[in-house]
Amino acid sequence: xxxxxxxxxxxxxxxxxxxxxxxxxxxxxxxxxxxxxxxxxxxxxxxxxxxxxxxxxxxxxxxxxxxxxxxxxxxxxxxxxxxxxxx
Numbered sequence: 001x002x003x004x005x006x007x008x009x010x011x012x013x014x015x016x017x018x019x020x021x022x023x024x025x026x027x028x029x030x031x032x033x034x035x036x037x038x039x040x041x042x043x044x045x046x047x048x049x050x051x052x053x054x055x056x057x058x059x060x061x062x063x064x065x066x067x068x069x070x071x072x073x074x075x076x077x078x079x080x081x082x083x084x085x086x087x
Contacts, residue, residue, distance in 0.1 A: 010077055
């Protein structure tokens with residue numbers, strides 16, 4: 001099992017969370033059995049999402065998908081995302 005860590009900032013966490021939940025079926029269809037969301041205590045609009053994947057390629061494909069790019073725009077993500085993988 002591979003973990004994909006994505007850290008980023010959002011304009012409004014509550015708005016972002018709605019879009020995140022809308023994307024859940026697509027994330028599961030793409031091969032992720034689960035995801036966890038964490039907020040920075042000092043800055044609640046700084047988010048860390050950890051998703052599980054069978055392999056790194058699944059996570060990368062999902063991360064580059066047009067569906068996710070559209071969701072990121074709708075959700076109000078600010079700036080670049082910091083992405084890393086771990087086993």
